[in-house]
Amino acid sequence: MLNWHTDGWIIVTGVLCAVACALPGAFLVLRKQSMMGDAISHSVLPGIAGAFFLSGSRAGPAVFLGAAGAGVLTAYLTEWIRGKGRVDEGAAMGVVFTSLFALGLVMMVSAADKVDLDPSCVLYGALELTPLDTVSILGWRVPRAAAILACVAVGNAALTVLMFKELRIASFDPALSSLMRINPRVVHYAIMTSVAVTTVAAFESVGNVLVVAMLIVPAATASLLVSRLSAMLWVSVGLAALSAVLGHAGAVFLPRLAGFASTGTAGSMAAAAGLLFVAGLLLSPSQGLLPRAARRLWLRLSLRCDDLLAELARLDEQGVRHVPLSRLAHEHSGALGRFAMARLRVSGFVRRSADGVSLSTTGVQRAALILRAHRLWESYLVQELASRPDHVHGQAHVLEHITDKEMRDRLASAVAAAQHDPHGKQIPTEPDATR
Numbered sequence: 001m002l003n004w005h006t007d008g009w010i011i012v013t014g015v016l017c018a019v020a021c022a023l024p025g026a027f028l029v030l031r032k033q034s035m036m037g038d039a040i041s042h043s044v045l046p047g048i049a050g051a052f053f054l055s056g057s058r059a060g061p062a063v064f065l066g067a068a069g070a071g072v073l074t075a076y077l078t079e080w081i082r083g084k085g086r087v088d089e090g091a092a093m094g095v096v097f098t099s100l101f102a103l104g105l106v107m108m109v110s111a112a113d114k115v116d117l118d119p120s121c122v123l124y125g126a127l128e129l130t131p132l133d134t135v136s137i138l139g140w141r142v143p144r145a146a147a148i149l150a151c152v153a154v155g156n157a158a159l160t161v162l163m164f165k166e167l168r169i170a171s172f173d174p175a176l177s178s179l180m181r182i183n184p185r186v187v188h189y190a191i192m193t194s195v196a197v198t199t200v201a202a203f204e205s206v207g208n209v210l211v212v213a214m215l216i217v218p219a220a221t222a223s224l225l226v227s228r229l230s231a232m233l234w235v236s237v238g239l240a241a242l243s244a245v246l247g248h249a250g251a252v253f254l255p256r257l258a259g260f261a262s263t264g265t266a267g268s269m270a271a272a273a274g275l276l277f278v279a280g281l282l283l284s285p286s287q288g289l290l291p292r293a294a295r296r297l298w299l300r301l302s303l304r305c306d307d308l309l310a311e312l313a314r315l316d317e318q319g320v321r322h323v324p325l326s327r328l329a330h331e332h333s334g335a336l337g338r339f340a341m342a343r344l345r346v347s348g349f350v351r352r353s354a355d356g357v358s359l360s361t362t363g364v365q366r367a368a369l370i371l372r373a374h375r376l377w378e379s380y381l382v383q384e385l386a387s388r389p390d391h392v393h394g395q396a397h398v399l400e401h402i403t404d405k406e407m408r409d410r411l412a413s414a415v416a417a418a419q420h421d422p423h424g425k426q427i428p429t430e431p432d433a434t435r
Contacts, residue, residue, distance in 0.1 A: 007248065009131040009143050014244035014269055016149035017127075017202045021214035022240035023156040024194040026233050029219040030171045031191075035090065036075065037215040039097035040192065041199045043074040045104020048200060053107070064197055071196020072189055074100060125207030125266035152201040156194055160233065163190065168229055206266040213270035214240060221277045224284040243273035303401055304340040306370050309349060310400075312359050313367035317425075322355035368428040373403040375421035375428075376411040382422045383415050389422035405430070 028037045047070030051062040074096050081092035130145040137147060160167065170177040170187035177184050195215065202211045222235035247269030255263050282290050308328070315323050328337075341357070344350045349363035359367060377396035381387040387395075403411075408430065412418075420426055 006131050007252070009146060010127055010265060011245055011248050013130045013143055013146040013149060014127055014206075014248060014265060015241045016146055016153050017206055018214050018218070018240035018244040018269065018273075019237050020149050020153035020156055020198050021202060021211060022218045022236040023153075023160050023233065024191055024198055025215035026219040026222065026229075026236045027167055027171055027191050028195065029216060029223055030229065030232070034216045034220070035093060036078070036192070037195055037199075038212045039078070039093045040071040040074050040195050041211050041215070043097040043100035043104070044070045044196055044199055046070050046100050046107055047104075047196075048203070049104055049107030049110075063200060067200035068193050068196045070100065070104075071199065072193055074196075075189060075192035125203070125210055125264070127206065127265045127269075148201050152198055156198060159190065159194055163187070167191070171229075206269060210266050210270045213273050214243075217270070217273040217277050218243060221273075221280040224277075224280040224287050227286070239273070239276055243276060244269050246272040246276075300336060301340055301343065304336055305344055305349075306401055308337070308340055308344060309359070309363060309367040310370045310374065312350065312357065313364070313371055316359060316364075316367075322353060322358045324356040327356070365431040368431055369408075370400055372428045372430065373400040373408055373411075375425060376408060376415065376418075377403070378421045378423070379415040379418045379427070380411050383418075392422070 025037060028034050044067040047066030047068070048063055051066035054062060077096045078089065078092045081087060081095060082089050085092065130143040133144045134141040135144045135147055136142075166177070166182050166187050169180060169182055170184040174184040177187070198215075199211050202214065206214055218240040219232070219236045221239050222232045226232050226235055247267075248265045250272060251263045251265040251268035254268075280288070282288055285291055311328060312323055315327065320327070341350070344363070345352060348360055349366055351358050351360050374396045377399045378389070378392045381392040381395060382389055418427060
């Protein structure tokens with residue numbers, strides 16, 4: 001059973017951490033600077049360690065100032081190296097953050113004996129221990145990490161609301177923002193400062209490494225689900241909070257199924273965020289792999305239905321009214337062909353009898369449209385583009401599927417209302433039912 005005084009505060013702290021990370025993370029994803037979050041989350045260590053040397057404590061405003069300064073320095077140095085050195089942004093970022101991260105680790109090891117500093121806690125987080133370190137707020141004992149993260153989350157929300165227009169314009173079109181007297185560099189460094197402050201606030205909760213997941217993954221998932229920036233922000237926040245809740249539940253209950261006591265909540269939060277991303281990648285209505293595969297399959301099925309109708313119509317022109325299935329082309333005998341035939345029967349375009357398959361009245365009209373488009377395209381390609389008659393069937397077969405009535409009428413006018421295609425076959429007239 002979950003206990004509010006421990007599990008409840010762990011969940012609240014995790015949700016606040018995830019929400020605080022999701023807001024600036026959405027703009028990092030939008031600006032295609034996701035790796036900048038990774039760079040800043042590593043390179044703020046020198047600022048934190050420097051604050052430890054000066055203040056002798058791992059809490060207080062000095063830590064935030066040091067982390068924010070190191071984060072802004074990372075962004076500035078990356079831009080400076082990219083501009084002055086004319087190197088790729090990724091290479092510049094790699095040089096800066098690896099150098100600062102290594103310097104931070106050296107400083108952490110040097111400071112670990114003098115201050116209360118646990119490198120593993122900074123790297124991997126200690127979310128489970130947050131209920132033990134509390135402060136009094138209006139008579140309520142609240143975990144210090146939760147109070148700090150709440151302030152950071154509110155600050156990030158305020159920054160997003162107050163600078164929403166500037167953030168949106170500078171993220172989508174920096175050139176336009178300059179014309180509108182919105183300095184894109186100021187917006188850039190405002191985001192970087194927010195990322196740096198959020199990163200150091202999240203150190204004790206999810207750690208330096210896992211904060212990257214909270215910065216990027218919920219926003220990346222939201223970008224798969226929605227297309228508007230405002231909706232992306234809301235969905236990012238919701239997914240981040242859901243990742244925190246599911247992460248703690250998974251850390252508590254799932255290991256017990258395998259015979260273990262529990263696992264780290266911070267890691268489970270990142271895993272939950274990753275699973276939500278996989279779900280979005282698979283199921284997103286607009287960009288999901290499964291819906292896209294379903295749409296491609298449906299398109300193939302529709303094209304196969306048109307091909308079947310056209311083949312039945314051509315056999316009907318030869319006097320074969322009832323076509324045995326064995327007479328159909330080999331390509332229509334597979335699973336897709338059987339599904340296409342079943343769909344045509346359900347739609348009422350074909351009839352099935354003991355003698356074979358035949359076109360219904362509506363099937364004849366639909367097949368006539370397909371043959372008309374095909375033969376008009378063949379005539380147009382031969383007359384207007386001087387193509388050889390024996391080279392136009394494949395092109396016409398592709399174009400017939402995307403030809404509507406307006407295009408058929410324009411093709412008919414272009415070929416002077418030809419009655420026969422280049423192969424001497426009659427071009428069907430436009431059925432009255434389609435006018």
